[in-house]
Structure formats: C-alpha cells, structure tokens
Amino acid sequence: MFLPENVKKYTNVSVVSLRKYGNRYEVAIQPNKLNDYRNKKIELDDVLLSKNIFMNVSKAEICPDDLLIMFHKSKEEIIIEILNYGTEQKASKTRNAEIRQTENEIIALLQRKLLFQGKFLSVHYLKKIVSSISIEQGNPKVQAQEIIRKLIPLGFKKLEMRIKLSDKIPNITELFDCRIEGEVIFISSDDFPNFRSYCDENSVKFIILESVDIEDEVIV
Numbered sequence: 641m642f643l644p645e646n647v648k649k650y651t652n653v654s655v656v657s658l659r660k661y662g663n664r665y666e667v668a669i670q671p672n673k674l675n676d677y678r679n680k681k682i683e684l685d686d687v688l689l690s691k692n693i694f695m696n697v698s699k700a701e702i703c704p705d706d707l708l709i710m711f712h713k714s715k716e717e718i719i720i721e722i723l724n725y726g727t728e729q730k731a732s733k734t735r736n737a738e739i740r741q742t743e744n745e746i747i748a749l750l751q752r753k754l755l756f757q758g759k760f761l762s763v764h765y766l767k768k769i770v771s772s773i774s775i776e777q778g779n780p781k782v783q784a785q786e787i788i789r790k791l792i793p794l795g796f797k798k799l800e801m802r803i804k805l806s807d808k809i810p811n812i813t814e815l816f817d818c819r820i821e822g823e824v825i826f827i828s829s830d831d832f833p834n835f836r837s838y839c840d841e842n843s844v845k846f847i848i849l850e851s852v853d854i855e856d857e858v859i860v
Contacts (some may be wrong), residue, residue, distance in 0.1 A: 642750035653689055655697045661710045665703060667722050672738075674728050684720065693718060743770055745780035746787065747836040753829050754788060755797045785830065800826040803835070806845035824849065 647838045656674060657666045668689040669677075677687040693708065693715065695701040747766045753762055773787060788798060803825040814819060816835050818827035827835055839846055 653669075653697065655729045655833070656722055656726040657729060658722045661707075663707050664695060664743075665707075665718070665722055665726075666697045667719055667726075668692075668694065668697045669723070669728075674723065677723060684716070684723075687723065691715075691719070693722070723815040739775055742780050742783070743775050746770055746775065749780060750787065753784070754791065755798050755799055756795065764800045799829045801829055801832055802849040803827055804847045804849055806847075809838070809842075810843060 653668045654671045654674065655666050655701055656669055659665075669687050670689060673682065673687040677684070678684045693703045695707075708718060710717065711721070713721070747763060747770055749767050750769075751761060751763065754766075757818070769787070769791070788796070792798070801854045804823060805825065810814065812825065813820065815838065816827055817831040818825050818835075820826075839858065
C-alpha cells in the first residue's frame with residue numbers, strides 16, 4: 641500500500657468498491673456514470689477518473705500488485721469486474737444533489753395529482769410535507785404514490801378525471817381505480833394511462849369531459 645507522488649487525492653468522485661480475497665478494491669469514477677456504463681451506454685474510459693486500482697480512493701492509496709495477482713486477470717479486466725459487481729459509494733455532494741432532484745420530482749408529481757379541499761397545493765406547502773418524510777434516491781413516482789397513500793386518510797384526494805364512454809366496459813371498477821356516477825366515470829389520474837391503453841386495445845371510444853372542479857391554487 642503506497643501513495644506515489646504523481647497520484648492525486650480524489651474528493652468529489654463516486655467510488656466503486658469490491659471485497660474479494662479478504663481485501664477491498666476500489667476504483668474512482670465520474671459521478672452519475674456507473675448506471676450508464678452498466679447499461680452499455682458509455683465506454684470504460686468515459687466512466688473512469690483513474691485507471692488505478694486503489695485500496696482507498698479518498699486517501700489515494702494504490703493497491704499493490706501482489707494483491708492483484710489473485711485475480712489472474714489483466715488490470716483492465718479487474719477494473720471491469722469491480723465496476724460490474726462492486727458497490728457504488730457516492731460523494732456526499734453528488735448524493736445530496738440527487739436527493740434534492742428526487743424531492744423536486746416528487747413535489748412536481750404531487751402538485752399534479754393531489755388535492756386538498758378541492759384545491760391544488762402550492763409548491764411551498766408540498767415542500768413542507770416532503771421535508772417531513774425521509775426521501776431516498778430512487779424512483780420518484782413510487783415514492784410519490786406512497787406519500788399520497790399516507791395523505792388520503794388525512795383528507796387529501798387524488799385528482800380524478802371525468803370520462804364518458806361510448807360503450808360499457810364490464811367490471812370497470814375492478815379493472816381501474818374509479819367510481820361511477822350516472823353516465824360519468826371518475827377515474828384516478830394515476831390509472832388513466834392504463835385506462836386509455838385498454839380503450840385503445842379494445843376499440844372503446846371515450847370522451848374526457850374535464851377534471852373535477854378545482855379552485856385557485858392554495859397558498860400556504
């Protein structure tokens with residue numbers, strides 16, 4: 641384990657680490673590039689910040705050759721194995737930026753889909769709701785749906801679309817998240833894409849009347 645003078649310490653990077661043969665092997669990569677590499681959207685040189693294999697990236701401690709012999713592979717093949725099977729540890733700056741982006745996407749989804757007392761909610765109000773919940777890096781749609789599920793018992797409502805069908809759909813309330821009032825179907829905005837696909841596949845014509853009556857946006 642050593643630190644050559646020409647090897648710089650890396651700070652704002654993502655690190656991919658692999659534990660094998662009782663050792664820890666790390667490579668330094670560009671933030672937000674690992675998934676693109678694993679999905680074959682970019683080449684190896686586009687994801688790597690360094691072609692060195694480290695014991696510790698943050699301290700710039702290069703892995704000695706005698707700990708690489710056990711792989712029985714070339715250095716590049718070892719790096720590829722680390723990238724394919726290792727665990728990514730993102731820099732705090734990158735991780736925080738991704739969480740903020742996820743929060744903003746969740747807020748945008750909630751603003752389009754959630755009502756309280758017949759009104760849309762302001763971004764400021766939704767930020768207060770989201771800030772009280774532990775947001776994770778991941779699918780914002782799934783997290784937004786979970787937040788909506790928790791808010792429904794508190795008097796919040798999902799935005800509905802009012803639909804009129806030209807033909808009846810058997811067991812429609814079992815197929816979709818909807819309710820029927822007379823000739824009008826009130827369907828959840830979340831389920832509308834599935835409803836539209838079903839109608840297209842089964843040649844069922846429908847008319848979108850309008851969304852439920854919405855007052856001005858709530859300013860809280």
